[in-house]
Amino acid sequence: MKRVYVNEEWCLGCHLCEYNCAFANSGESDMVKALKGKTLYPRIHVEGDEQITYAVSCRHCADPLCVRSCISGALHLEEGAVCISRDKCVGCLTCVLVCPYGAIAPGPDGAALKCELCLSNGRGEPACAAGCPNRAIVYEERGEESR
Amino acid sequence: MSGINYIYPDFEVVRRDERCIRCRVCERQCANEVHRFDPERDMLISDESKCVNCQRCVSLCPTRALKIVRSDCRLRENANWDGDTIREIYKQAASGGVLLSSMGNPKPLPVYWDKLLINASQVTNPSIDPLREPMETRVFLGKKPEKLTRDENGKLRTDLTPQLELSLPVMFSAMSYGSISYNAHASLARAATELGTYYNTGEGGLHEDFYRYGPHTIVQVASGRFGVHEDFLEAGAAIEIKMGQGAKPGIGGHLPGAKVGPDVSRTRMIPEGSDAISPAPHHDIYSIEDLRQLVWSLKEATEHRKPVIVKVAAVHNIAAIASGIARSGADIIAIDGFRGGTGAAPTRIRDHVGIPIELALASVDQRLRDEGIRNNVSLVVGGSIRSSADVVKAVALGADACYIATAAVLALGCHLCRTCQTGKCNWGIATQQPELARRLNPDIGAERLTNLMTAWKREIMELMGGMGINSIEALRGNRLMLRGVGLNDAELRILGISHAGE
Numbered sequence: 001m002k003r004v005y006v007n008e009e010w011c012l013g014c015h016l017c018e019y020n021c022a023f024a025n026s027g028e029s030d031m032v033k034a035l036k037g038k039t040l041y042p043r044i045h046v047e048g049d050e051q052i053t054y055a056v057s058c059r060h061c062a063d064p065l066c067v068r069s070c071i072s073g074a075l076h077l078e079e080g081a082v083c084i085s086r087d088k089c090v091g092c093l094t095c096v097l098v099c100p101y102g103a104i105a106p107g108p109d110g111a112a113l114k115c116e117l118c119l120s121n122g123r124g125e126p127a128c129a130a131g132c133p134n135r136a137i138v139y140e141e142r143g144e145e146s147r
Numbered sequence: 148m149s150g151i152n153y154i155y156p157d158f159e160v161v162r163r164d165e166r167c168i169r170c171r172v173c174e175r176q177c178a179n180e181v182h183r184f185d186p187e188r189d190m191l192i193s194d195e196s197k198c199v200n201c202q203r204c205v206s207l208c209p210t211r212a213l214k215i216v217r218s219d220c221r222l223r224e225n226a227n228w229d230g231d232t233i234r235e236i237y238k239q240a241a242s243g244g245v246l247l248s249s250m251g252n253p254k255p256l257p258v259y260w261d262k263l264l265i266n267a268s269q270v271t272n273p274s275i276d277p278l279r280e281p282m283e284t285r286v287f288l289g290k291k292p293e294k295l296t297r298d299e300n301g302k303l304r305t306d307l308t309p310q311l312e313l314s315l316p317v318m319f320s321a322m323s324y325g326s327i328s329y330n331a332h333a334s335l336a337r338a339a340t341e342l343g344t345y346y347n348t349g350e351g352g353l354h355e356d357f358y359r360y361g362p363h364t365i366v367q368v369a370s371g372r373f374g375v376h377e378d379f380l381e382a383g384a385a386i387e388i389k390m391g392q393g394a395k396p397g398i399g400g401h402l403p404g405a406k407v408g409p410d411v412s413r414t415r416m417i418p419e420g421s422d423a424i425s426p427a428p429h430h431d432i433y434s435i436e437d438l439r440q441l442v443w444s445l446k447e448a449t450e451h452r453k454p455v456i457v458k459v460a461a462v463h464n465i466a467a468i469a470s471g472i473a474r475s476g477a478d479i480i481a482i483d484g485f486r487g488g489t490g491a492a493p494t495r496i497r498d499h500v501g502i503p504i505e506l507a508l509a510s511v512d513q514r515l516r517d518e519g520i521r522n523n524v525s526l527v528v529g530g531s532i533r534s535s536a537d538v539v540k541a542v543a544l545g546a547d548a549c550y551i552a553t554a555a556v557l558a559l560g561c562h563l564c565r566t567c568q569t570g571k572c573n574w575g576i577a578t579q580q581p582e583l584a585r586r587l588n589p590d591i592g593a594e595r596l597t598n599l600m601t602a603w604k605r606e607i608m609e610l611m612g613g614m615g616i617n618s619i620e621a622l623r624g625n626r627l628m629l630r631g632v633g634l635n636d637a638e639l640r641i642l643g644i645s646h647a648g649e
Contacts, residue, residue, distance in 0.1 A: 010588045012176070019170045019209055032210050035168045133207055134588045 001080040002141050004044075004117065004126050006054050010136035011046070013053030017128035017137055018042035021057075024118055024127035041107050043115040044128045044137075055128065055137055058082055058103040058115040066095035066104060066114075074112070081119060086111045153237040155220045158200045160193040166212035167191060173204035173213060178571040178583055201564035203573035235494070246494035247401075249567035249577070251394060251486040251531050251553060254498050258486075259505035259638070260537045264647055266628045268615035275617050277608035283618040284315045284604055284611075286548055288385075288525040289454045289478045308478060309454045311385055313548055314343035315604040316619055317538060319596075320483075320529045320550030321367050321389065321458070323349030325402045325411045325423065326490035326567070327556070328584035329356075331576045334559055334592025336360035341593065342600050347550075350374075350389055350400055350425060352414040358382045365456065368445065370399045371425030373415040377448065385453050385479070386445050388438070390429070391460030393487030393530040396501045399425030401491045406570050406579045435471035442476045454478035461485060461507035461530065462500075466514035473515055473523045481550060482507050484530025488553040490577055491568035504530040505544065509642045512545025512624060535606035544642065545624040558599040559592045 019035060021042040028034035044057035064082050067075045074088035075095055089111035095104045096112065107113035117139075118126045129139040160181060169189065173182040179197040182204060184190075200215045224230045235246055268274040275282065289310035296304045319335045326349065333356075335346040340363045347365040352374015357364070366383030368375050380386055391397070402411075402423035412419040432438050442455050457472045458481035459465070465482065472480050484504025489497065508528045515521040528541050529550030538549050557563070560574040567577035575586030607619075616622050630647040631639050639646055 010585060012586055014172050014175055014207065015170065016172055016207065016209060019168065019172075023209075032166050032168060035170075036166075131209070134586060135591055136588070 001060070002117075002139055003060055004057055004115065004129055005138050005140065005142060006056070007136050007138065008048075008052055008054035010134045011048070011053045011055060012134055012136065013046055013048060014133065015046050016131055016133065017044050017055050018046060020127040020131035021115075024123050025121050027121075039108070041105075041113055043103075043105075043113055045102075056101055056103060057128065058099075059101055060115075060117070065098040065100065069094045069098045075114075078119070081117050082114065083116050083119070084112060084114055086113075153241070154234055155218060156196040156198065157218055158195055158198045158215050159218050160195050160198060160204075161214045161216055162191060162193065163212050164190065166210045168210055168212075170209060172207045172209065176203050176207050176573060178573050178578075178580070199564040199566045199569075200562075201566070201573045202562045247491055247568050248494040248497050248565060249489060249491055250563055250565045251488045252498050252501075253565070256485075257503065258531075259503055259634075259642070260533070260540055262632050262634055263505070263540045263642070263644070264630050264632060265536070265539060265543070265610060265614065266630070267613040272615045274615050275612040277605075277612045280612075281617065282608040282612060283620070284607055286313050286316045286619055287311065288313065288527065288547055290524065291522040293522060309385075309452055311345060311454060311479075312343070313345065315600065315607065316542055316546070316548040317532075317600060317603060318344050318365070318527070318548060318550055319346035319555050320481075320552040321347040321349040321365075321387065321392075322490070322552055322556070323351030323367075323373075323400070323402070324354050324414055325349075325351040325406055325579070326400075327576055328572075328578055328587060329354065329410065330584050330587040330589050330592065331556070331559060332357060333589035334587065334596060335555065336364065337589060337593035338596035338600070339363040341597050344600070345384060347387060348374075348383070351402070351411065351423075352416065353379055353382055354410065354414050367458075368441075369425055370427070370429045371423060373417060373423060373425070376416075380445065380449050380453075383453065385456055386449065387456035387458050387481065388429075388441060388445070388477075389458045390432070390438070391458070391462070391483065392489065393460045393483030393485055393501055393504070394489035395492040395496045396460030396462050396485075398427045398493070398496060401425075401568075403491070403568065403570060408579050411579060435475055438472065438477075439475040446476070456481050456527070458483060460487075461502045461504050463502060465502070465507045466510045469511040470514055470518055470520070473518075473520045477524060479525045479527055479547075480511070481527040481529065482511060483550070484528070486531035487529055488531075488556075489567075504528050505540075506638070506641050508541060508546055509544050509626075513643055516624075535603040536610065538603065539607055539610045539622070540629060542619060542622050543625050543628045545626075547623065554599070555596060558595045559587060560595075 021044045022040045023031045023034045026034035044055050046055050060082050072088050072090045074085045091110040104114045126139050129137045181198045205213050222230045222233050287310040290308045324332050336357050339346040345365050350367050350369030361382040364383045365385045367387045369389040404420045404422045456479040457477040461484045485501030525547040527548045528546045532549045532551050572578040575584050626643050629644045632647045
């Protein structure tokens with residue numbers, strides 16, 4: 001299964017992935033309209049310090065703790081990808097607590113937000129990888145063991 | 148010093164606030180610190196006096212909110228005292244220093260490539276379709292035998308002196324590790340290997356990580372002898388002696404100490420932080436005989452397994468100089484024209500010394516033919532080869548291959564802002580700062596270089612096919628395939644071509 005991988009060696013810390021993510025999931029066709037003056041709710045976050053930076057988003061674990069711990073059945077697997085039915089989410093944030101990568105965060109409505117690999121927003125491929133200026137974020141098949 | 152700054156910034160940063168989403172990419176990506184976010188006013192502000200117009204912010208701005216324009220604030224210039232000239236006076240009056248510049252000569256001097264036109268077949272001889280018929284762009288560089296000889300069994304003797312095999316008549320010319328980044332070198336090395344051509348270490352030695360690309364590496368020995376040792380000479384496919392550089396004939400290289408970090412220091416075998424100023428001459432070369440000694444010393448050191456290139460700048464007596472080099476034992480002569488690039492050169496030398504490569508090439512090729520020694524050497528020319536058409540014209544004028552460097556760094560993202568000497572290249576090319584060098588991912592760099600050369604190779608085949616020529620060998624020195632436009636009699640005579648319409 002193709003997943004989003006991060007090569008921190010090439011991450012510039014430009015944060016464009018956060019903006020591309022928020023735009024891709026905004027439902028708008030214009031980035032300015034989608035993001036100008038708005039609070040950003042990206043599903044990918046750039047972490048790090050002065051020396052090194054890297055983007056963190058859902059690893060789409062084979063046996064995801066978030067899916068196991070979801071009390072409402074909102075989090076589920078779709079052909080290997082960890083997806084969320086936000087209408088089912090009750091906002092208990094257990095998933096936020098158990099995710100070992102810190103890849104889930106509550107959205108503006110209180111329901112959890114997470115990376116769904118841009119599978120259902122019409123982008124076709126993850127916007128973070130497509131828009132990364134230095135190929136620090138890639139969307140590729142690497143085999144199960146290398147996750 | 149006076150408190151008045153006489154120089155108004157060259158560029159203006161135009162930010163369309165209705166598009167700016169405050170993502171601050173411009174601020175994070177500008178090593179010159181032009182952009183700054185002001186949280187109190189929730190807006191980005193700019194200090195255009197620091198802007199070099201490298202366009203990094205423009206390229207990364209996700210909403211195209213930014214553009215950089217040339218300032219229309221003009222000095223009271225006239226045809227004799229133009230704005231640049233006046234500004235240079237102000238700069239020198241303030242600093243007392245020699246003006247430094249980067250990249251090639253920007254003056255509006257003639258570009259002869261643009262005054263040469265290429266022939267095509269019509270009616271009487273068929274053109275060739277490279278998509279349907281074989282087309283050979285491979286060239287071999289090195290000394291060629293004067294005649295065919297056979298052994299006692301009548302078989303052809305094929306024991307040539309060492310040759311370089313190129314899949315197309317283009318190589319990446321010398322750019323040292325130090326002047327350009329580790330990742331830029333990695334991109335060039337990987338692309339050269341992929342393409343079946345060569346890149347050149349420049350005078351800064353070879354980083355140990357790149358020894359594995361040795362079969363596609365030309366190692367350079369320059370007047371500073373930086374990083375030259377036995378393993379280095381052994382590592383490359385050929386050895387180049389750099390006598391001169393087109394951007395700065397008559398002087399040696401300049402690498403500011405700020406660019407000499409731990410890795411560059413180790414590779415160059417010089418102390419960290421020290422300026423690497425190569426001597427103007429090689430201190431052991433004061434004649435063609437001395438050059439011959441160095442050529443043969445290097446051949447001896449590598450057991451005659453590698454061709455030796457002698458690189459010179461195109462200067463006034465280039466034909467005579469090349470004739471001497473062709474008799475020195477060198478296998479290849481590389482000539483660098485006055486528009487060649489550089490990471491740092493005194494402005495006056497860059498802009499006023501040397502001659503156009505087109506004229507130098509034509510006169511050298513003719514001189515070596517006249518003297519019957521053209522087969523002694525291959526000719527490689529550089530100094531602003533900008534396209535496949537320039538390559539085809541160079542080959543028709545007599546070149547065996549071309550060297551490109553400016554075009555190569557453009558492929559890597561260079562925007563010709565001409566401030567390499569500051570070491571703050573926002574594109575990660577002409578810098579040694581790790582956070583800037585990281586911006587050039589060699590996976591992308593090598594791919595873009597490979598794309599560029601693949602495109603040029605296709606265009607070269609198209610142009611050759613149009614002329615009814617199916618091998619680069621048949622184009623070399625085939626000046627009948629060229630005509631000049633708008634050239635005077637002296638220029639046509641030196642180029643050895645007729646005027647268009649003749």
